Amino acid sequence: MKAKLESLKALFDAEIKKVSSPTDLDELEIKFLGRKAGELTAVLRGLKNLPEDQRKEIGNFANQLRGEIENAITEIRNQLSGSQKIDRFFDLTLPGTELPNGHLHLMTKAIREITEIFERIGFNRVRYPEVEWDWYAFEALNMPGDHPARDEWETFFIDDKEIGPKGKRLLTPHTSSGQVREMERKELPIRMTNISKCYRRQSDISHAPMFHQFEGLMIDTDVTIAHLKGVLDYFAKQFFGPNRTARIRPYHFQFTEPSFEVDISCGLCEGKGCRMCKSGWLEIGGAGMVHPNVLKAGKIDPKKYSGFAFGWGVERCYLMKPGLSIPDIRELYQSDLRFLKQF
Amino acid sequence: MDRKISYNWLKEYVKLNATVEEFAKEFSLCSQSVERVKKIQAHFSGVVTAKIIAIVKHPNADRLQLATVDTGKEKITVVCGAPNIAVGQIVPLAKVGAELIDPKVDDKFVLEKGVIRGVESAGMICAPDELGFWPEHNGILVLESDTPVGKDLADVLKLDDYLMDIEITTNRPDAGSLVGLAREAAAVFDVDNKIDLPKPNLKLKTEIPLSVEVKESKLCPRYQAVVMENIKVGPSPFWLQWRLSQAGIRPINNLVDITNYILLEFGQPMHVFDYDKLQGQKIVVRKAKAGEKILALDGKNYQLSADNLVIADAKDPVAVAGVMGGELSAVSAETKTIVFEAANFNPVSVRKTARALNLYSESSSLFEKNLSAEGTFVAILRAVELTQQLAGGQTASPIIDVYAQNYKPKKISFDPANIKRLLGVEIKIKQIKNILERLGFEVSGSNTLKITVPWYRANDVEYDHDIVEEVARIYGYHNLPVELPSSEIPVRAKNPILVWEDKIKDILVGAGLTETYNYSMVDKEMIEAANRPKTEVVKISNPLNSEIEFMRTDLEPQILQGVADNIKRFNQIEIFEVSNVYRLQKANDLPVEQSCLAGAVVDKMDDFLQVKGLVELLLDKLAITDYQFKELVKDNNYCSVQTALTVVIKNEVIGYFGLVNQKNASRFSFDRPVAIFSFVVEKLAKYASDLKPFVPIAEFPNAQRDLAIVIDAEVKWQMIVDAVKSVDPLVSEIKYLSTYVDKSLGEDKKSLAFRVTFQAERTLKSEEVDVVLEKIIKNLQTKLNAILR
Secondary structure: OHHHHHHHHHHHHHHHHHOOOHHHHHHHHHHHHOOOOOHHHHHHHHHHHOOHHHHHHHHHHHHHHHHHHHHHHHHHHHHHOHHHOOOOOOOOOOOOOOOOOOEOOHHHHHHHHHHHHHHOOOOEEEOOOOEEEHHHHOHHHOOOOOOHHHHHHOOEEOOOOOOOOOOOEEEOOOOOHHHHHHHOOOOOOEEEEEEEEEEOOOOEOOEOOEEEEEEEEEEEOOOOHHHHHHHHHHHHHHHHOOOOOEEEEEEEEOOEEEEEEEEEEOOOOOOOOOOOOEOOEEEEEEEEEEOHHHHHHOOOOOOOOEEEEEEEEHHHHHOOOOOOOOOOHHHHHOOOHHHHOOO | OEEEEEHHHHHOOEOOOOOHHHHHHHHHHHOOEEEEEEEEOOOOEEEEEEEEEEEEEOOOOOOOEEEEEEOOOOEEEEEEOOOOOOOOOEEEEEEEEEEEEEOOOOEEEEOOOEEEOOEEEOEEEOOHHHHOOOOOOOOOOOEOOOOOOOOEHHHHHOOOEEEEEEEOOOOOHHHOOHHHHHHHHHHHHOOOEOOOOOOOOOOOOOOOOOEEEEOOOOOOOEEEEEEEEOOOOOOOOHHHHHHHHHOOOOOOOHHHHHHHHHHHHHOOOOEEEEHHHOHHHEEEEEEOOOOOEEEEOOOOEEEOOOOOEEEEOOOOEEEEOOOEEEOOOOOOOOOOOEEEEEEEOOHHHHHHHHHHHOOOOHHHHHHOOOOOHHHHHHHHHHHHHHHHHHOOOEEOOOOEEEEOOOOOOOEEEEOOHHHHHHHOOOOOHHHHHHHHHHOOOEEEOOOOEEEEOOHHHOOOOOOHHHHHHHHHHHHOHHHOOOOOOOOOOOOOOOOHHHHHHHHHHHHHHHOOOEEOOOOOEEOHHHHHHHOOOHHHOOEOOOOOOHHHOEEOOOOHHHHHHHHHHHOOOOOOEEEEEEEEEEEOOOOOOOOEEEEEEEEEEEOOOOHHHHHHHHHHHHHHHOOOOOOEEEEOOOOOOOOOHHHEEEEEEOOEEEEEEEEOOHHHHHHOOOOOOOEEEEEEHHHHHHHOOOOOOOOOOOOOOOEEEEEEEEEEOOOOHHHHHHHHHOOOOOEEEEEEEEEEOOHHHOOOEEEEEEEEEEOOOOOOOHHHHHHHHHHHHHHHHHHHOOEEO
16 A cells, blocks of 8 residues: 555656646646545545554555645646746836826925915915906005005006006906905905915016915904914925924015015025025015005904915925926926926 | 115114124014125235325326336336326325236236336236226226325225125115114114214305295105305215225215215215206206206106106206206316205105106105105205315305204004004013114103104004014014914815816826916917907006917917927827916906816827817716717817817806817927817816715626627717617617728728627526627617628
């Protein structure tokens, strides 16, 4: 009996070497281990007829052989199956299959990021006209007809002279024109962000005649400069990174009082001062406490309510992020796929 | 406005111990912003002071002279071409080896020994520009007569300084001067200032008549004038010229320089007339008469109108009030008697006149920011004082003062509770008072404060908020707490257009498209390409250039331009934009701003099917199901009926897509088919949904059969769908696989392959599917003359 098992083993060892496909292997498995006619199965089945003294020894030997055969079959099966198949011509260096790869515009990314940051503290994004009345862009913002401060806005006008009670039509030069629009909705308190295209008569590598601004406006009872500082600092950390801070310095706008310039601490030197910044700070935009005259223009009682507003250029602010030093800002508005597909 | 301020000069008016960097930092946090600090030092070397002791003519050149100069150690002879040299002058002498500035290239050069027309020159007497001082080359720099000789010029002139670039906000013209900045600095650093009232000699020996008549007291609230005689016009001393040139003002002569110096020092514009050129010993402040003209100091003639305020003599305008003086009454080298003007003009009037004439000056820029009428007094005293010091002369008239009304100091009553309300912190009354007093306010009272505003702040400090600002900035905004608002967050619905714009962008980017942004403003050609009625087009009245003259009425033209710009470089172009378009509906109203989506697809093949698939994907992702593709009623501006479809929901057209028509293909020079699509975001938003309803998954397995049929080429896919689907309710789906065209199929024939799916509420038997399949084949044969392949 033992001799039979040994010859079976020799036979298996010889045959497994000839196996070249899963079918061959299946056949081999059936030949030796098949439930009905497997040669080893037959031996194992015959064990019970052996004398007691041989049964144990032969049994152990036969079971051991079965284990060996099973292992050998599993090993070869793994080698033959797809994942383990060894193909010396397999080229790992071929490029992956090209899948659709679209690109959002940088400004969409910037606007989304800003919107989300402010949404988390309850500021709702709104949209107001880009072609706007003089009244909303200037007059209601405490800049009457001949105010010299208007010159700073380099405005595109639609009309040469006033055409109605709200004056001329113009392309809004700033998102602040949305302030009184928002107040006119008569839904207080207000926490809004207005992100919009704005237009100014200037075009050079750092100015495009169309650009984006964003504006934050909060009006409530007891809104303070401390709150403005809180919101600006929150933005600095969310947008630029947890180590950054914001600060405000005195400035002047007609529609806020007091008015501020907003600086963000420089990310390169962390406030020490370097060639990229002005003694550790980067100028980013303007802010202030809403001027009582503006609240009045929006039919809000300045004795009861106070508020702050802030705003700045989306392009300028986004391109301050690392790796985005784009030499000519106008590139954003040319449909050059060599540029757009980078982002 | 930006001011260039010398730190040393500023320190003459205020006791500052801070370094310039400390000053710039602290001052920017509490007052006006110091944008830059530049170290000032001599750009030359090897230049010494020397005295001219003899001058002889150059033997070989009429226009050159040989000057012998004494440095105290040696006497050397140099060749000099300057017309203004004279024996006794103390001058800057550059010796061989000195480093000087070549003004032509604005760079340094080293002086070498030269032989000029046969005479050796051992050095050079320098002009201001050769020392890098100011752009003057007509003569040498003559130093003051008490300048020590033989010293290093840089040491003698004490050039080492810092020049600060300070941005003065428009509401603070009072701070745009040395004295104004000194007041601010004194408050910021809590130190004393040293602003002295000028003390000129006002005694009259002789009186020269001058009458001043102000006809427009609203436009000229105050006019002060004084006559001075026995004036010696000449160059100003070095220190004055140097200060002007550092501030960016070119030195002219001592009198003009004095008026400019006072502008820098006190922020009050002044003017000086040659008395002898004024007709009728008279100054009249009036509106210009129609037809009057003036030759201004810039050398140009200006046609005046009745809107322009002028300073006139008995006959003609001699200055545009507050803007610029006239050439004909200007001070010249021969002038002996002068009139100084220190006046105050209405800001709006000055602004309108400057604009109308397109004539701007430092003076107009200050007046239009609303100066206090109180400021003329100190300025005219200073002018007399400086003239007596620098140009000789005596006052020959009293100081004439035509002042429309007596100045009453502005008073504000202020509730200190406003501080807490706006700042978020309490500041003690004592500190509030202290800060305001440092700024020149007078404060009394203990609960409600009675505050008197200093005259130089009367035009910008009006009420509570302004007082809060003053206190807060000196207290330091950086010292205020940083706090997120803790009040209730208002609940507002999101603007659905903004929400869907974002979703649409994500879907299209997910499908491999690239988002573009184009200018809202376009040129005439793009407006023509959009082909809208002229009445809908918004035109900009003051465009920057003709490329951005109109507001776009449609997105398509720029999308097509975007394709044109890229088509030579890319085989595949897939772009889109989501933006507003602007269309007038009423002539005198704002245009309607509508958010639109447009895009284009260029591929190697099947552009139409690509764009159709894209549209189907978009609609599916937006959960819009009940739409139909319908033929265009007629050709639209970009597509023709044969190769485009509209997307219709409940009889409303929400968009279209198709191949770009021939007209636009040639307009944009396309060498390949281009497909476009266009939707109105509002209409997509109307039908779009975030929710897709759940449909139970089929309980029983379906059965599928593939068919390939040969049919006439003109048979449309939809006809096959109809012919298959109508056969039996077991047909649940029919899926297009491919089209195959070959001559072997026969003339005008094509082969179509598709897959039919059968589904029922039970397990289908193979035989029953085959029965239905037979019916389908039969129906296709009967209806469409199809042959099974």
